[in-house]
Amino acid sequence: MERVLTRDAASHIGERILLAGWIHRVRGMKGFSFLILRDRAGLLQCVVDDSVVPEPLALRNETAVELVGTVKEDKRAPQGAEVTVEKMRVVAPCLEERPPFELNLKNHEVTAALDVILEHRPVSLRNEKLRAVFKIQNEIAWAFRTYLREQGFAEIRTPKIVASGTEGGTALFKLEYFEREAFLAQSPQFYKQMLVGAGFERVYETGFVYRAEEHNTARHLNEYYSMDLEMGFIRDEQDVMDTEAGLLTFLFDHIREACAEDLALFGATPPSVGGKIPRLRLDEAKKTLAGRYDKRYPEGEDLDPEGERLICRWAQEELGSELVFLTHYPVAKRPMYTMPDSDDPMLTRSFDLIYKGLEITTGGQRINDHDQLAESISRRGLDPKDFDFYLEIFRYGMPPHGGLAIGLERITAQLLGLTNVREASFFPRDRTRITP
Amino acid sequence: MERVLTRDAASHIGERILLAGWIHRVRGMKGFSFLILRDRAGLLQCVVDDSVVPEPLALRNETAVELVGTVKEDKRAPQGAEVTVEKMRVVAPCLEERPPFELNLKNHEVTAALDVILEHRPVSLRNEKLRAVFKIQNEIAWAFRTYLREQGFAEIRTPKIVASGTEGGTALFKLEYFEREAFLAQSPQFYKQMLVGAGFERVYETGFVYRAEEHNTARHLNEYYSMDLEMGFIRDEQDVMDTEAGLLTFLFDHIREACAEDLALFGATPPSVGGKIPRLRLDEAKKTLAGRYDKRYPEGEDLDPEGERLICRWAQEELGSELVFLTHYPVAKRPMYTMPDSDDPMLTRSFDLIYKGLEITTGGQRINDHDQLAESISRRGLDPKDFDFYLEIFRYGMPPHGGLAIGLERITAQLLGLTNVREASFFPRDRTRITP
Numbered sequence A, B: 001m002e003r004v005l006t007r008d009a010a011s012h013i014g015e016r017i018l019l020a021g022w023i024h025r026v027r028g029m030k031g032f033s034f035l036i037l038r039d040r041a042g043l044l045q046c047v048v049d050d051s052v053v054p055e056p057l058a059l060r061n062e063t064a065v066e067l068v069g070t071v072k073e074d075k076r077a078p079q080g081a082e083v084t085v086e087k088m089r090v091v092a093p094c095l096e097e098r099p100p101f102e103l104n105l106k107n108h109e110v111t112a113a114l115d116v117i118l119e120h121r122p123v124s125l126r127n128e129k130l131r132a133v134f135k136i137q138n139e140i141a142w143a144f145r146t147y148l149r150e151q152g153f154a155e156i157r158t159p160k161i162v163a164s165g166t167e168g169g170t171a172l173f174k175l176e177y178f179e180r181e182a183f184l185a186q187s188p189q190f191y192k193q194m195l196v197g198a199g200f201e202r203v204y205e206t207g208f209v210y211r212a213e214e215h216n217t218a219r220h221l222n223e224y225y226s227m228d229l230e231m232g233f234i235r236d237e238q239d240v241m242d243t244e245a246g247l248l249t250f251l252f253d254h255i256r257e258a259c260a261e262d263l264a265l266f267g268a269t270p271p272s273v274g275g276k277i278p279r280l281r282l283d284e285a286k287k288t289l290a291g292r293y294d295k296r297y298p299e300g301e302d303l304d305p306e307g308e309r310l311i312c313r314w315a316q317e318e319l320g321s322e323l324v325f326l327t328h329y330p331v332a333k334r335p336m337y338t339m340p341d342s343d344d345p346m347l348t349r350s351f352d353l354i355y356k357g358l359e360i361t362t363g364g365q366r367i368n369d370h371d372q373l374a375e376s377i378s379r380r381g382l383d384p385k386d387f388d389f390y391l392e393i394f395r396y397g398m399p400p401h402g403g404l405a406i407g408l409e410r411i412t413a414q415l416l417g418l419t420n421v422r423e424a425s426f427f428p429r430d431r432t433r434i435t436p
Helices: A006-012 A114-119 A128-150 A189-200 A237-258 A260-266 A282-293 A305-319 A370-379 A384-395 A408-416 B006-012 B114-119 B128-150 B189-200 B237-258 B260-266 B282-293 B305-319 B370-379 B384-395 B408-416
Strands: A016-028 A032-039 A042-049 A064-073 A081-092 A174-177 A180-184 A202-210 A223-232 A279-281 A323-327 A350-355 A358-366 A401-407 B016-028 B032-039 B042-049 B064-073 B081-092 B174-177 B180-184 B202-210 B223-232 B279-281 B323-327 B350-355 B358-366 B401-407
Touching (some): A006 A081, A128 A202, A128 A237, A128 B189, A189 A223, A189 A384, A305 A323, B006 B081, B042 B064, B128 B202, B128 B237, B189 B202, B223 B237, B237 B350, B282 B305, B305 B358
Antiparallel strands (some): A016 A032, A032 A042, A202 A223, A323 A350, A350 A358, B032 B042
16 A cells, blocks of 8 residues: 555545554544644644554654545545544654653744754654744755756855865864864855856855854854855856846745745745845945934944844835845955955955845855956965965966855745744754754 | 857857857968857857957967857858857956866867876866766756655755764764864764654755775765765665665666767766666675675675676676665674664665666665664664764654665766766865865
C-alpha cells in the first residue's frame, strides 16, 4: 500500500489509504478519539476507535504512527476529508511526556523564549509556524537561483577556506590548516569577480560565509547564508540595481503565490516591487533625516539602525515603497575594490538596499582596471603582492563589472516580521552559541 | 543599443548589432582581420577592417572588446552567421603578451600541467573546455535540487561550524571560535537526520564539507561539495537506493539533453540508468573479484581502488551497467549511526555507489531507536552525553530513515573522464594548496 499525504486524502474519498506522520493532538471521547495527524504536507483529522489503539502510549503527542483507514468527505474539515482509522501502528514512540514547550497551540503560536526554541531546535521545528519560516525561506533561495539561471547567470562554488587576503571591514575566523593557518571566507567577493573575468560573465553563489564579529545583536550571525551575484560588461552600478529590482520582483511575486498559507501565519505580505525600487543618494537621505526627523549625523558617518528605519518610513510614506536603495557611499566607508564615482572621487558607485528598516544587500560597481585596483589596495596600507591571486585576471581584459549580496536570513526575517535574525537560521551560530 | 550574444547573432541577419566579449583569436589578412569573438555563450567570426581597429594592441588575444557590426548569413560558420565590424572599442586591454599556456588550441585542448592550470585558475577558465567542466557540473547540481524538490524534499542549510561530535572516520579542521575551539563539519549527517525528525521528513542540502585528511590523492579534496539527502518513513535502505536510481536517471538524462555540445569536448556519454542500478552484496563482490580476477582481500577489509575498478568492469561486462551499488558493509566499517542488518548483526543496511570504478556515494539506513543509537555510540567508546544535541529528537518519535551523499566533484570527474578530482573544483583545497 502506497502512503498518501494528508493534503491528498480528499482525492481518495471512499478509499482505504495508508497515512504516516506524527500525532499532533488527540481529543479523547467516549470509546474513541479525534486524532490530528501531522505530516510534511499538513494536518488531517482522523477518528480512532479505542479498540484500534495498540497501547495507551500510542496516543501520546509527537508519536510517529502509521494509520490505515477509509476517507470520508467532510466539508468542514480544512482538508475537506476525515479518515476513519481501521489499523494503527506505532512507527516510533515518543519517550517524553511533554515537549520543552507547547508545539500545537491555536494558530500554531509559540510562546517559548528564543533561547529555549534554539536550544531544542529540532523538536521546536515540529511546530508548524517555526517550520513555515524555512518553507518560505526555501522558496526565496529557489527564486534567487531560478531567476538568475534564466538570466544567463552561472552557479559558482568558491572556497570558504582562504589563505588570507582580508577584504577589510570584518574579523575573520582562524583555522589550523595542516602546518599553516588559514581563514574562513567572509564573502565570495574576490572569487566571484575572478570568475566573471574567467569568462562566465554572470555568476551567482548561494552558501555560507563567516564573520568573526564580537557583537551579539538581533541582526548579526557569525555564519550566514549569502546569496551573491556578480555581472560583467555592465555600464555602471545602475545595471546591478536594475538586476536586483528584477530579481526581487520575481522573488516576492513567487513567494506571494507559492506560500500564501504559510505567509498567513505571520500576517506577512511580500512587497509589490513591480520592477522598480527607488534610489536615493546617501547625502540626500541624510538631509531628509535631518529635515524631517531632526536626526543628524557627523560628516562621513553611516546611518545607524534608527536612521535605516526612519529612511524606510520616509520611503514608505513618500514613495510608497518598503524598499529603498541608498547610493553614493563615501570611499572611506567601502572596501578597496569599490569603483569611485567619476563625478566625485570621494564617493563610490555603491549601494545598500534597505528593506523595512534593515540593510539586506550591499553592492556596487567594482574597479576593473588593474593598476587602479593595485593602487587602491596600496592606499589602504595593504600590499598588492598579497593579492596576486586576485589581481592576475585583471591583467587579461577585465570588463566593467559589479554585483551584490543578499543575506538570506535577513530578507526572510524582514519579510516575515521576525524580530531576531536567528529565527531565520536553522542552527544559528553567534557569539556564544555553536550547539545544537 | 542592447548587446546581442554570439549564439543569437544568426537571428539578426542583415541587422546592425552590438557584441561584447573577449578576443579569442585573430588571423591577419591584407587590410583586414578575421577575429573570433568569445562571450559566455560561444564563439563568433567577425571581419574587422584595419581602419576600424583603434590601436594595434586592440587585436591582442584576451582583450575585452565591444563590436558594432552587421550580421551576414554564413552557412559554413558554426553560428550560421558572420559579422562585418563597423566600430570597435577596447573595453579592457590585455596587459600580458601571452597567457600562462595556450588557451585557444584546436578543439579547445589543454596541454598545460594541472598545477599550472590551478595556479592560474581564473585565466585558465578562459579556455572553453576547462569552463565546460563547470557548465556541466552546474547542470548536475541543478538536476539534483530540481528532482528532489519535485519529490517533496525540502532544502536545508546546516551549520559548518560545529562544537564537536565527530562522526568518526576522518580528521577535522580545528577553528578558533572566540574563546573556545570549534570544528568544520565533515558532513551534514547529524543535522540532516535531525531535520527529518523535525518534521521535514525529506531533506536535501548542497554545500561544502571539510575533511582534514593528510592524503593527497587524485580522488580527495579537503573541501568538497556534498549533495546530501535524507528521508524518513522508509521501509529500509532499499528505498534510499530506489530514490538514488530515480535521481540519477533524471540527472543523467538531463545532462545528455542540456549539455550535448560540452559533453562532446570530452567524448563523454552519460549512462542510461533507466530507473535501475544493480545491487551487489559486498561479500558477493569479493567472491566475484577472487573468482574472476584472482583479487583477494583479508576478512573485513574494504575494496581498494583497484577492486572498485574491477567490480565496475565486471558490472559493465555482466550487467551492462557503469554503476553498481555495493551493499551490506560490515558494522566495523561504518559509522555508529548505521542501522545493523536484522539478518546478520555484523553487517549493516548500508551501501556505496561505484561509478566507473570510483565511489561517488555513501548511504544507508540509520538507527532510529533512541536507546539503540545511544548504545551504538557507547560501543564506539564515545559518550552519549556529548551527543545530546543529536539524540534529543530521537526521543520524540523518530521514524525509520536513511539517506546518502554524492560528491559533486567526483560525479563530475567520472562523467567526463577527468583523471583528477581537482579538475572538477573551481578552486580546489588540498594538502598543500589554498590559493588562489
